[in-house]
Amino acid sequence: MDAVELTRKLQEEATCSICLDYFTDPVMTACGHNFCRECIQMSWDKGRGKKGRRKRRGSFPCPECREVSPQRNLRPNRLLTKVAEMARQHPSLQEKDLCKVHQELLKLFCQEDQSPICVVCRESREHRLHTVLPIDEAVQDYKVKLEENMEYLREEMMKTAEVLARDNRTLKEWQEIVKNRRDRIEMEFEKVCLFLAEEEHRLLQALKKEEDATVMKLRENKVLLDQQNCSLEMLLLELEEKREHSALQMLQDMNHPLDRIKNLNIQYPEAIPTNLTTVCRVPGQIEVLKCFQVDVVPDAATAYPYLLLYESQERRYLNFPVDGTICSKDRFLAYPCVVGQTTFSEGRHYWEVGMNLTGDALWALGVCRDNISRKDRVPKSPENGFWVVQLSKGDKYLPMLSAATPFTLMEPPSHMGIFLDYEAGDVSFYNVNNGSHLHTYSQATFSGPLQPFFCLGAPKSGQMVISTVTAWVKG
Structure with missing residues (x-):
């Protein structure tokens, strides 16, 4: 058996x-x-x-x-x-050791089919031409292969463990680096906040000192003028009273009041200037605004016919006052003006304008609505779609508001910065030379898209540099 x-x-x-x-x-x-x-x-x-x-x-x-x-x-x-x-x-x-078809022991291994077979299967058509090994030999061969692969897997597991340990160390080191940088950022911002708070206190103290000095002078002048007005009023009442007397009474002791009037020492103090010398200058503000800097380029198709534009580096003219240009619906005809190619209807934007102008130059900078009148002369005010600052006679910046009070600077800057915060409804102007704030228009919202606005007053006013483009008025 x-x-x-x-x-x-x-x-x-x-x-x-x-x-x-x-x-x-x-x-x-x-x-x-x-x-x-x-x-x-x-x-x-x-x-x-x-x-x-x-x-x-x-x-x-x-x-x-x-x-x-x-x-x-x-x-x-x-x-x-x-x-x-x-x-x-x-x-x-176990049943798995028997051939399911012939119920014979699985003694052989077919390499082509990669499966154990019995001796009856070996003689069948399916396996007759296949390479067949005794199952013990096949097992030995695969044990060698398995050992090799197991060794490979052990090596890879060791490498993986080493890489995992390395990454764990890197993670701890990285978290420590990030923590140190986070602490440094917080410390540096605390320093800046402390510095800004001290600078704010210093500026407010200087402004308070300037306010108190001017208020004191005005109050001293008020006391002097009140006393002088009281003396004049008493003399006036005395003279009015004498005028009502009879002729003999009027002529008695008339020289006394007249001598007093003759000896009056009337003083009129000089007008005290109200131009502030304390400027609003926040350290580092210009650098912060430059995070929102955009490349503003004038649109040559909108330029006043005799406002010439050329590329500063190549000296290549972008426009000429040739026939037909005056009839363009987009071109300014009333002023030597031009607007930027970019239209803003959201976000924050900052750009700078350099100026090399004469002392009597007239100019304006800022933003305007994209649908302003370009053929008629209209006041450059927010009511008409202009939010600009203007230089007049070389030393005065006039915010173009109908009831605005002009403010005077010691000298006009050669570098202006304009910051538009569309959602906040703000347009601010800065002196880039010293970082001081000049003026801000604030309103609830803008009613439409805005464009950068540039205007030169007259021929021989000098040049205005906008990004890589230079503008000047042909005489």
Whole structure:
């Protein structure tokens, strides 16, 4: 008997004919057949429920041979218990070791199909031309390959562990670096905030000192003028009273009041200037505004016919006063003006304008609505769509408001900055030379898109540099 047949026979002997599984607590009947105790008990229970099946009280038919046996005549089969346990545990008795088609042991390995086969499969058409090895040799070959791959995986796991450890160290180092930088940023901003607070306090103190000095002078002048006005009023009342007297009474002691009037020392203090010398200058503000800097380029198609534009670096003219240009609907005809190519309807934007102008130059800078009148002369005020600052006679910047009070600077700057915060409704102007604030227009909202606005007053006024473009008025 070969190994396969022996294995099959052992499986049959260790299998219960009722549950068709390996015996569990096997017992033997009087007729010599074996069953699981639980299986034969179930058979008893079914037999009791059927009439005429029991010939004698306490007996039952054997499920295998139908011979009637006493119900209690069951003996435990300990040997069969051991055989069943061996059948369960022995690997050679597992179904996976048998060919599903031929029920033969899987002794060979087909390299083409990469699967175990039996000797019968080897002779079949499916595997006849394939390379076949004994399964033990195939196992050895694959054990070598598995060992090689396991070694490779161990090496890769070691490398992975090293890289993981390195990255963990890097993570801790990086978090420490970020923490130090975060602390440094907070400390530096605290310094700046402290410095700005001190600078704000210093400027407010200087402004308060200037305010108090001017107020004191004005109050002293007020006291002097009040006293002088009181003396004049008393003399006037005295003269009015004498005028009502009779002729003789009027002529009596007339020289006294007249002498007093003659000896009056009337003083009129000089007008005290109200131009502030304390400027609004926030350290670093221009650098912050430059974060919003945009490249503003004048639109040559909108330029006044005799306002010439050329590229500063190449000296290449962008426009000429030729026939036909005056008729353009976009061109300014009333003033030497031009607007930028870019239109703003949201966000924050900052640009700078350089100026090389004569002392009597007239000019204006700022923003305007994109639909302003370009053929008529209109006041450059917010009501007409202009938010500009203008230089007049070389030393005065006039915010173009109908009721605005001009403010005077010691000298006009050669570099102006314009900052537009569209959502906030603000247009601010700065002296880039010293970082001081000049003026801000504030309103709730703008009613439409805005464009940068540039205006030169007259020929020989000098030049205005806008980004890479230079503008000047042809005489």
